[in-house]
Amino acid sequence: MQNYLLPPRIEFGAGAVQNLGEHVKTFKCQKPLLVSDAGVINAGLLAKAIDALETSGLPSATYSDIEPNPTDMSITHGVEVYNSEACDIVIAVGGGSVMDAAKAIRLLTTHEPPLDPYYADVGGVERIRGDMPPLICVPTTAGTGSEVSQGAIITDTSFNTTDRWRKRAIVTPFNMSNIALLDPGITLGMPPALTAATGMDAITHGIEAYVATKYHPIAEGVALQALRMLSANIQKVYHDSGDVTARGEMLLGSCMAAFSFQKGLGAVHSLAHQLSTDAPIPHGVANAILLPPVMEFNFSYATEKYAEIARALGIDTRGMDSSEAGNAAIDKIRTFNTELKMPIGLGDAGLDKKKIPKLGADAMLDHCHKFNPRACTEADMVALFEAAF
Ligand SMILES: [Fe+2]
Structure with missing residues (x-):
């Protein structure tokens, strides 16, 4: 039921x-x-x-x-x-x-x-x-x-x-x-760095929810529409803090993305939850950095869905097969991270590399990865932290 x-x-x-x-x-x-x-x-x-x-x-x-x-x-x-x-x-x-x-x-x-x-x-x-x-x-x-x-x-x-x-x-x-x-x-007055970090948190919610393993077609539809709205407006609000129409799309899009994650989140959030108290790296920044390596880790378990995400992110996928389109979605996240001036890795963001083994063990205690399309082991968590470092 x-x-x-x-x-x-x-x-x-x-x-x-x-x-x-x-x-x-x-x-x-x-x-x-x-x-x-x-x-x-x-x-x-x-x-x-x-x-x-x-x-x-x-x-x-x-x-x-x-x-x-x-x-x-x-x-x-x-x-x-x-x-x-x-x-x-x-x-x-x-x-x-x-x-x-x-x-x-x-x-x-x-x-x-x-x-x-x-x-x-x-x-x-x-x-x-x-x-x-x-x-x-x-x-x-x-x-x-x-x-x-x-x-x-x-x-x-x-x-x-x-x-x-x-x-x-x-x-x-x-x-x-x-x-x-x-x-x-x-x-309207939110500074650009906070706008970028919170916006990337919302995009991560939409992507993780859409590929999460629970059966929830309502949330899937809402997640895709949220991703359309967020991806079309995140750069606008970053560069023009006073664009009230774009701010509205981001606010409603982030609300919709959060609604959709009652379908489940994924490994990005299990990893990011370990960083906000220990590194400390803001939640949205941690998500933005961890999202591309986790998408690569999940890729063969959710290829078709990543292709659908690519279209929601505004990519013209005509002429691409599912694998090419899914990879284009990962590239688009990396493009956002560059344009929004995110740190280039967790090390750049302030993480001490010696902490990774313990953080990987703690990530396994977090409930979010239970709905990740690919099952995660502690070794996987450690490898994902290292890939994002
Ligand atoms: Fe989040």
Whole structure:
């Protein structure tokens, strides 16, 4: 039996954030907890959300101590603010880290702390109920798509697998936001490097989801359309930060790509998840570097699908056989990486080569590669890190 989950509501359009207060009222809620971070505040974006709430006559509380890789400790503090301020709804204004933290905070407002029993690797999905306050997500980057994904990645400071903290996932259908407010006006000021990294994360979601092994034809169709939109616009937004039409295509495309990865992700994400805390290399940059070697590793297991991806990436494949077209898709990713000024390899991005054997072992613990079209061994993971070095 298959279960396909659709996001409850996506509102898309420039100025969508101005409707925030009215959305809060439709849930009959009176005091939101705004979850955000310092970068979003400094960019003046949280103020837009607060203004919208005040226009609707709504007070709010803010919790903004969210790190780039949110820890269980910051979740605990966020829940304390939610309770002490008597909030009744959670609004995330930020990128993937903020949205993931908001999901975990919301969980612990109605579920007994700590987070430990709710992680996916200990069967947490069975323990998570739907009785949680509403969640509205306002993404400020176009990449993670966390507003419609079922996962929240939290750095567990109590789980010391090797010599560092481990990233763990909380996965539940209830993690999809009740409303995703996609306002391209919010993403206009994103600097080029962040635009490139988050955009390549979204493209990686679309590619890994499309070739992932679960049977999910809805997600396959959405993944291809997401790739069309993302590949046609990523260079535009990199070179012209004020192109609101292209920003909108990237924002909606990244949301669609994240929706599609309920079909599964792949080895790129299992490898990249090891780098953000240890190297540290931003998630999107790690994905961009790892994607071509993983596509080569998978190639004979997904040749026809890579050929279809080539067409979605805008390549004219007439006269090519599947193998030539699939290889053209890999070349196109390398072209994007060059034009978007990505580091030329993981070494260039700051990885210490001596860490590769341990990172390869840890990558095997990550759940994403279970849906990779080609089964991965620890030796494969190590070889992929070395190929991307
Ligand atoms: Fe990702």
